[in-house]
Amino acid sequence: MESTNLSPITLSRLVSLYETHRQQLVACDTPRLAGLRDRAFQSFASLGFPDTKQEGWRHTDLKESLARLYDYPLDPLKETDIQKVFQCNIPHLDTAILGQLNGWYVSRDVPLMELGNGMIMGSLSEARKKYPELVEKYYGRAADDTTDAFTALNTAFVRDGVFVYVPAGVKSPRPVQMINVIHHKSNLLIQSRNLIILGENARLSLVHCDDSYNHQGSFSNIVTEIFAGENAFLDHYKLQNLNNNSTLISSTFFRLDKAAGLESHYISLNGGLLRNNIRVVFDGTHGRADLFGLYLMDKKQHVDNQIYVDHAFPECTSTEVFKGILDENARGVFNGHVLVRRNAVKTDARQSNKNMLLTDSARVNSKPFLEIYNDDVKCSHGSSVGQLDSMAMFYLRQRGISEESARMLLMFAFANEVVAKIAIPELRGRIEDMVKKRLQGELQICEQCVLHCSTPEKNINQ
Amino acid sequence: MESDSNNILHEVTKQEYKYGFVTDIDTEFAPRGLTEDTIRFISAKKNEPEFMLEFRLKAFRHWLTMKQPDWAHLTIEPIDFQDIIYYAAPKKKKELSGLDQVDPELLATFNKLGISLEEQKKLAGVAVDAVIDSVSVKTTFSETLSKYGIIFCSFSEAVQKHPDLVKQYMGSVVPYSDNFFAALNSAVFSDGSFCFIPKGVRCPVDLSTYFRINAANTGQFERTLIVAEEGAYVSYMEGCTAPQRDENQLHAAIVEIVALKDAEVKYSTVQNWYPGDKEGKGGIYNFVTKRGICKGSNAKISWTQVETGSAITWKYPSCILLGDNSIGEFYSVAVTNNHQQADTGTKMQHLGKNTRSTIISKGISAGKSNNSYRGLVRIAKNAVNSRNYSQCDSLLLGSACGAHTFPYIQVENKSSIVEHEATTSKISEDQLFYCQQRGIDMESAIGLIVNGYAKEVLRQLPMEFAVEAQKLLSISLEGSVG
Numbered sequence: 040m041e042s043t044n045l046s047p048i049t050l051s052r053l054v055s056l057y058e059t060h061r062q063q064l065v066a067c068d069t070p071r072l073a074g075l076r077d078r079a080f081q082s083f084a085s086l087g088f089p090d091t092k093q094e095g096w097r098h099t100d101l102k103e104s105l106a107r108l109y110d111y112p113l114d115p116l117k118e119t120d121i122q123k124v125f126q127c128n129i130p131h132l133d134t135a136i137l138g139q140l141n142g143w144y145v146s147r148d149v150p151l152m153e154l155g156n157g158m159i160m161g162s163l164s165e166a167r168k169k170y171p172e173l174v175e176k177y178y179g180r181a182a183d184d185t186t187d188a189f190t191a192l193n194t195a196f197v198r199d200g201v202f203v204y205v206p207a208g209v210k211s212p213r214p215v216q217m218i219n220v221i222h223h224k225s226n227l228l229i230q231s232r233n234l235i236i237l238g239e240n241a242r243l244s245l246v247h248c249d250d251s252y253n254h255q256g257s258f259s260n261i262v263t264e265i266f267a268g269e270n271a272f273l274d275h276y277k278l279q280n281l282n283n284n285s286t287l288i289s290s291t292f293f294r295l296d297k298a299a300g301l302e303s304h305y306i307s308l309n310g311g312l313l314r315n316n317i318r319v320v321f322d323g324t325h326g327r328a329d330l331f332g333l334y335l336m337d338k339k340q341h342v343d344n345q346i347y348v349d350h351a352f353p354e355c356t357s358t359e360v361f362k363g364i365l366d367e368n369a370r371g372v373f374n375g376h377v378l379v380r381r382n383a384v385k386t387d388a389r390q391s392n393k394n395m396l397l398t399d400s401a402r403v404n405s406k407p408f409l410e411i412y413n414d415d416v417k418c419s420h421g422s423s424v425g426q427l428d429s430m431a432m433f434y435l436r437q438r439g440i441s442e443e444s445a446r447m448l449l450m451f452a453f454a455n456e457v458v459a460k461i462a463i464p465e466l467r468g469r470i471e472d473m474v475k476k477r478l479q480g481e482l483q484i485c486e487q488c489v490l491h492c493s494t495p496e497k498n499i500n501q
Numbered sequence: 502m503e504s505d506s507n508n509i510l511h512e513v514t515k516q517e518y519k520y521g522f523v524t525d526i527d528t529e530f531a532p533r534g535l536t537e538d539t540i541r542f543i544s545a546k547k548n549e550p551e552f553m554l555e556f557r558l559k560a561f562r563h564w565l566t567m568k569q570p571d572w573a574h575l576t577i578e579p580i581d582f583q584d585i586i587y588y589a590a591p592k593k594k595k596e597l598s599g600l601d602q603v604d605p606e607l608l609a610t611f612n613k614l615g616i617s618l619e620e621q622k623k624l625a626g627v628a629v630d631a632v633i634d635s636v637s638v639k640t641t642f643s644e645t646l647s648k649y650g651i652i653f654c655s656f657s658e659a660v661q662k663h664p665d666l667v668k669q670y671m672g673s674v675v676p677y678s679d680n681f682f683a684a685l686n687s688a689v690f691s692d693g694s695f696c697f698i699p700k701g702v703r704c705p706v707d708l709s710t711y712f713r714i715n716a717a718n719t720g721q722f723e724r725t726l727i728v729a730e731e732g733a734y735v736s737y738m739e740g741c742t743a744p745q746r747d748e749n750q751l752h753a754a755i756v757e758i759v760a761l762k763d764a765e766v767k768y769s770t771v772q773n774w775y776p777g778d779k780e781g782k783g784g785i786y787n788f789v790t791k792r793g794i795c796k797g798s799n800a801k802i803s804w805t806q807v808e809t810g811s812a813i814t815w816k817y818p819s820c821i822l823l824g825d826n827s828i829g830e831f832y833s834v835a836v837t838n839n840h841q842q843a844d845t846g847t848k849m850q851h852l853g854k855n856t857r858s859t860i861i862s863k864g865i866s867a868g869k870s871n872n873s874y875r876g877l878v879r880i881a882k883n884a885v886n887s888r889n890y891s892q893c894d895s896l897l898l899g900s901a902c903g904a905h906t907f908p909y910i911q912v913e914n915k916s917s918i919v920e921h922e923a924t925t926s927k928i929s930e931d932q933l934f935y936c937q938q939r940g941i942d943m944e945s946a947i948g949l950i951v952n953g954y955a956k957e958v959l960r961q962l963p964m965e966f967a968v969e970a971q972k973l974l975s976i977s978l979e980g981s982v983g
Contacts, residue, residue, distance in 0.1 A: 398915055400882070400913075402911070402912065403911070410903070411895070411925050412902075420906065422910055424919040425919070426916065
């Protein structure tokens with residue numbers, strides 16, 4: 040398929056694109072997946088792009104992002120030196136790296152890795168061919184493509200993404216790192232889809248990075264479906280460090296089976312417009328989901344975290360702790376929704392959103408929302424917007440610490456509540472370092488991928 | 502204990518609405534339905550000046566372009582706006598000059614409601630404006646108040662006697678285009694209370710309005726306007742009841758409060774409209790727009806509400822804090838039982854510097870009811886050093902009810918502090934156990950705990966209301982624990 044011309048993202052463009060290229064899109068699909076595509080396309084066509092009149096999009100206006108001119112190739116581009124792009128790494132962190140360039144899995148000749156312990160990792164399109172039954176069983180079962188326009192759009196057009204399967208009882212020996220790099224000569228529209236499956240009692244640490252390689256703009260619509268089987272545990276990290284011309288709509292759908300555990304960390308350091316849709320559904324009793332988020336935004340950056348936790352079964356626990364520091368003209372949106380259903384007794388749900396505004400032009404919209412249909416629950420939420428504690432500031436100042444250092448110290452302490460939850464020591468060190476740099480205004484998107492343009496302050500293993 | 506509490510729950514749900522009687526009063530109606538003619542009829546009936554009719558017609562034409570909003574967490578049966586009688590008034594024989602000339606049926610009605618116009622005048626030192634269906638029947642005390650320059654009368658009277666004031670302030674806080682029900686009210690409102698406190702006057706008595714829906718198939722659309730000039734103070738109370746009927750009745754009122762520099766207005770209401778029967782049949786739809794503006798610096802508006810009635814309550818008493826250093830307060834207890842629904846809360850719009858607001862909301866849901874708190878705190882860019890503290894707790898009694906919290910927080914400058922916290926839980930078993938092992942029976946223990954839970958709000962009420970509110974609370978809830 041040829042690359043389409045540069046044009047804004049509009050409903051009519053996508054509709055005609057789908058109609059002309061439908062045969063190619065469904066070429067490798069099973070009948071169910073093809074049906075899924077068509078249905079999703081229909082619901083996208085009727086939903087259209089969301090506008091600020093819709094409750095969920097009141098504070099996030101996509102008009103400007105959609106109006107830019109984007110290239111939308113339906114096939115991978117073959118122009119970049121892959122080795123050069125994937126220099127990114129975290130010092131001393133040994134991970135299995137799954138690279139994606141512009142949404143396509145970068146195979147380096149092995150599209151699907153099969154490890155000795157039964158783990159399968161690699162390209163989703165390849166997994167569809169090789170393990171149709173496994174993919175069939177999970178694909179599209181968690182994502183909501185009837186009411187969410189971007190998920191529907193993704194389901195209709197998606198061609199590739201990352202596939203990770205951890206079989207029952209297997210503990211992944213090292214963290215799996217998904218790196219999604221955007222690198223192109225013109226603005227790009229990207230749609231990719233990831234499917235992560237953890238069998239019973241499986242354990243996995245998953246580090247999911249979104250990075251841009253240069254200052255070229257992009258519009259990414261990424262959908263990730265994650266299934267955790269009975270008693271499985273997933274340690275999930277989402278690190279976002281994109282340039283200011285990027286728009287990222289990242290929708291992650293978690294399904295947690297009986298007694299499954301999830302610890303998720305959303306760290307947003309840079310990005311033009313970031314929207315994280317996080318949906319957690321408990322599919323069994325005694326599940327646990329701890330969601331942590333940290334966003335440090337400046338310039339005209341915009342971050343929007345939409346979290347939905349569905350307590351459909353009794354005795355599950357969920358925690359949300361989202362903290363943000365907003366500088367210059369940045370805008371932060373938090374929308375937490377906890378639904379406790381009629382039968383979900385002994386639910387324990389907590390929400391917290393704390394924001395710090397550093398300028399008069401930064402803005403925060405926070406809506407921690409509880410919907411409860413049961414009396415045997417413990418639910419609470421808290422939200423605050425404020426500044427550095429003047430008493431704490433005074434304390435530090437009278438100990439002879441300069442105002443600038445005291446500010447840094449307090450801001451870092453504020454952010455550290457989230458950073459300290461990171462369970463992988465190397466990654467924690469790295470994020471601490473990046474947060475410090477970010478707060479000092481030193482961390483920027485430079486000519487190279489950010490992950491290796493800044494030198495770490497300390498070596499963890501020394 | 503489980504079966505005990507179930508019994509008690511059962512008992513509680515059997516509690517009847519004791520204000521559900523109908524009075525046989527000779528009533529005059531407007532023709533059913535709503536057209537420009539209906540509006541002309543109402544306006545003509547009230548002998549209104551031209552500007553009022555124009556205001557009504559403008560509102561009506563705007564209303565025609567609007568659709569009933571559906572964003573609230575409520576299930577509302579479709580309302581046929583053409584099947585409502587928009588004007589109902591007890592027939593007057595002649596102009597009233599004293600209380601003895603009020604229709605004895607009417608007086609008896611208010612006595613039965615515990616609002617003895619005469620007695621209250623003498624004993625409690627409260628000025629009462631009694632509104633039945635669409636019109637104000639009697640305002641007590643107004644002669645005494647006029648000595649201070651205070652105007653407290655029915656809205657219709659104000660239109661006749663003080664058209665300039667009405668023209669100046671009506672619609673200045675809630676414009677006719679504000680929302681669907683405000684537009685409807687602006688088009689068809691029939692009466693209400695008007696209250697004006699001149700500069701520097703501290704109103705010596707509490708002012709009170711009592712609303713009563715009596716006639717069937719009618720909607721009640723009243724409008725209250727309270728203006729406190731520079732340095733003035735007033736405490737205003739509102740109460741309401743309605744007869745027990747099978748069909749739903751619409752109550753769409755507007756309350757506007759204007760507080761100028763250094764003025765303070767304290768608005769308290771105990772809302773006890775008929776909530777419908779145990780199966781959720783009938784009851785009042787209470788869709789009210791209440792808003793106050795602190796126009797000058799250091800002004801203060803305080804809303805206190807106890808919501809126990811209505812099939813559906815949908816209202817957000819709000820404050821626009823325009824003047825520097827102005828203060829907005831909102832204290833609310835909302836109780837829902839059986840099939841009642843409530844979506845209520847407040848809006849605090851901080852526009853001036855150093856403005857402060859406090860929100861304390863206590864929701865109690867029992868039976869199969871749904872109780873939502875929805876609140877907005879917005880700190881505009883220029884509202885530097887502003888402060889908000891919100892606390893909205895929900896108490897769930899029984900496993901079939903729902904409690905929801907929708908707080909919206911918008912902050913646009915760096916020097917303001919906004920804090921919001923909320924909890925949702927049932928009555929603590931520890932507390933119950935503690936009370937019971939001290940020899941306090943289950944029912945009293947729950948009453949004690951619920952009262953303690955709502956105390957923060959109840960103590961904001963004027964004394965007369967606090968007593969009524971506590972009684973209401975115990976009627977609605979005593980003993981209900983699941």
